[in-house]
Each structure stands twice: as structure tokens, then as C-alpha cells.
Amino acid sequence: MPAAPAALIVAGEASGDRHGAALAAALPRHLPVQWFGIGGDQMAAAGVELASHARDVSVLGIVEVALHLPRIYGVYRKLLAEVDRRRPRFAVLIDFPDFNLRLARQLHRRGIPVIYFIAPQMWAWRPGRAKLLRRYTRKLICIFPFEEEFFRRAGVNVEYVGHPLVDLVKPTLTREQFLARHRLRADCPTVCLLPGSRNQEVARHLPLLLEAARRLAARRPVQFTLVRAGTVDPALAERLLARSSQLSVTVIEDNPYNALAWADAAVISSGTATVEALLVGTPMVVVYRVAAPSWWVGKLLVRTPHYSMVNLLAGEKLVPELIQSEFTPARVAEEVERLLSDPAARARIQTELGRVKGCLGPPGAIERACRAVAAAVGEEKR
Numbered sequence: 001m002p003a004a005p006a007a008l009i010v011a012g013e014a015s016g017d018r019h020g021a022a023l024a025a026a027l028p029r030h031l032p033v034q035w036f037g038i039g040g041d042q043m044a045a046a047g048v049e050l051a052s053h054a055r056d057v058s059v060l061g062i063v064e065v066a067l068h069l070p071r072i073y074g075v076y077r078k079l080l081a082e083v084d085r086r087r088p089r090f091a092v093l094i095d096f097p098d099f100n101l102r103l104a105r106q107l108h109r110r111g112i113p114v115i116y117f118i119a120p121q122m123w124a125w126r127p128g129r130a131k132l133l134r135r136y137t138r139k140l141i142c143i144f145p146f147e148e149e150f151f152r153r154a155g156v157n158v159e160y161v162g163h164p165l166v167d168l169v170k171p172t173l174t175r176e177q178f179l180a181r182h183r184l185r186a187d188c189p190t191v192c193l194l195p196g197s198r199n200q201e202v203a204r205h206l207p208l209l210l211e212a213a214r215r216l217a218a219r220r221p222v223q224f225t226l227v228r229a230g231t232v233d234p235a236l237a238e239r240l241l242a243r244s245s246q247l248s249v250t251v252i253e254d255n256p257y258n259a260l261a262w263a264d265a266a267v268i269s270s271g272t273a274t275v276e277a278l279l280v281g282t283p284m285v286v287v288y289r290v291a292a293p294s295w296w297v298g299k300l301l302v303r304t305p306h307y308s309m310v311n312l313l314a315g316e317k318l319v320p321e322l323i324q325s326e327f328t329p330a331r332v333a334e335e336v337e338r339l340l341s342d343p344a345a346r347a348r349i350q351t352e353l354g355r356v357k358g359c360l361g362p363p364g365a366i367e368r369a370c371r372a373v374a375a376a377v378g379e380e381k382r
Helices: 014-029 041-045 062-067 069-086 097-109 127-136 145-153 175-181 199-219 234-242 256-261 272-280 292-301 309-314 329-341 343-360 365-378
Strands: 006-011 034-039 049-053 091-094 114-117 139-142 158-160 190-194 223-227 249-252 265-269 284-288 321-323
Touching: 006 014, 006 069, 006 097, 014 034, 014 041, 014 091, 014 114, 014 365, 034 041, 034 069, 049 069, 069 097, 091 097, 097 114, 097 127, 114 365, 127 145, 139 145, 139 365, 145 158, 175 256, 190 199, 190 256, 199 223, 199 234, 199 265, 199 284, 199 329, 223 256, 234 249, 249 256, 256 272, 265 272, 265 329, 272 284, 272 309, 272 343, 284 309, 284 329, 309 343, 321 329, 329 343
Parallel strands: 006 034, 006 091, 034 049, 091 114, 114 139, 139 158, 190 223, 190 265, 223 249, 265 284, 284 321
Antiparallel strands: none
């Protein structure tokens, strides 16, 4: 039997690694492939041969990217050399637009069909980039319902499949089992901290979150869990936690959905984790901070009324957003205290989260994405 053809898959962030792993595991039921590319631990476990690890390219912010350009460009050139050596039948590029749109152009020049899975948020900023998707990709597979119309108007061949997290985000333990496993008290409120999936996010956010936790613990009985993403250097989180040794924080590394589902409230770095909290119905405070120059440039470009996907889907400010200068330990502690002290308000938020959850589509998104990829690969080249 001849060997399966090579196929390229590239994800540069923790959420892309998760979705890439699911797609990489499922697609061989539709198309025989041998995967290689860039991803994280989950994609590697799903059988992707990593040319580079996602943590080598996972940087966010204009200034931050500039500081790491030599390393990122080295990874890019290394990947293109591997593409030229292996000549993949097709490529699946997952979000991560600053890297993947440049890669898409090079793949297009080489005659390699490009399927883009999970649309960059061009509806939020720099919408002119949609022409690059129209020019260099065979199909765009999007996961939010409002994206399909936006990209179709831009002339992109697009298909909406729903959100893969609908299938994935489920606790595997009961509340009692989770608390017992991690030696947490059942009679004490739990606050889950999610500082981000990139090293730079954790370095910038975690000290502020730990100070907020210290202030909150001084006011009331409370216990804290901390979800560490697999794309984050474990030593970084350990160093930052060591600076707050007087504060007890339980680090969760196995299944973040248990920690989110059984928390009374969560403080979350704006990104995919807010959608995960939405799916398990956990009231949250959304935070984010970048370097000042990146912030001011972003302010000029971003076109949305909210920063978190939960509020964008809700069409209103359902959960608090503490962004940039508003992200302080005092404000975080204040917003979390409000959630913990008002059970009725927390219940109302959970009801609204349940309503917004329906916007993410039915189960089966990865299977629908696989069918879309297989159909796109079977199309004649443009």
C-alpha cells in the first residue's frame, strides 16, 4: 500500500493547538494523510510531526512581535524548507494570521491548496486583509455565525461549521471529585485564574492577578485555582507564584474545564478561554494588557464595541472587561467580590450565558470541518 500523502497543518496558539489536534485526529477518516507542521503538545499527541513547537512563534502585540522577529522568521524559513522537501498535498492553516497569511501566499505560489480553519478576526480590525484570504486560500472554515456573511461579502469562499469547543468543553469530574482531588474546601468559594496561553501574557497578567487574589483573600474566605496552558513555560508560572508564596494557589494542568466548571467565578485573559467559561456557565471577569505602543495602535484599528467574545456574541456588556489601564489588582478584586457576594446576580449571569451559548452552534463542528476540508481538497485548482 502506498504511503499516505503529506499534509501541512500550522497552529501557533494554545486554542489552535487544541482544534488542530482534533482536526488532525479526525481527518484521516476522510482523507489519508501524514501530518507535519507547527503546533503544540496536543497536535503532537494527535500524530502531527512538529517541525517547530507553537511556543517558538506564539507572540502577541506589535512591539512584542518586533522584539521576537528574528526567531519567528527563522521558524518560518525552516518550515518553508520542509514544505519544499515534502511537497504536501494541501495545507490547513489555523487562525494565527500574522504568520499564516504570509505562509498562505508562499504556499499558493507553490501550487499547494490552502484551507484556512478558524478565521482571523478581520471583522474586528484590519478588514482589508480579507482580500488575502480570497486570493490565497481555497476555502475558509469559520466557527462563529456572524463571520460567514462578513467573509462572503469580501468574496471569500467560506463555510460556517460551528464552534469545536461545543464538543470539547465538558467537565470530567463532579464538583465533589474535583474539590477532593485538589484538596479544596467545599464550603469556601473558588476563584479560577486564567492568565493566558502565551508566556508574555502570563508574565504580564499573572502578577496582577496574584495581587488581586491577595487583596480578595484579605477581605473574605476564598480559594484560588490557576490554569496553566500547555503552551506556557512551567518555570515561568512557578517563578511568579514563588513571589507570592504567602498566597495559596492550586495549579491545574490536567483538565482546565473541571477548574472552570466548578469555580464560583473566574478571571480570564481575553481570548478562547472566555468561550470555554461561557460553555460551562461560569461568571467571569475578562482582563487583558499589552505594551503601551501596541495598545495605542490597536485602539486606532479595532472596530468592535467589546473586547471579549462573550460580550460580542451577547451583543451587550454581559461580563466586566478590564482592559489595559483598567486592569488593576484593585479593580479585579472589586469585580470578583461583586460576583461572590451577590448570588442572585451570579445566577442571572449564568442564565444569560446559557442563552448566548446557543450562538455557538450544535455539536459536531470538527466532523463538519473535516468534510469541508475533504471537499475543498477534491476541488479542481483555481
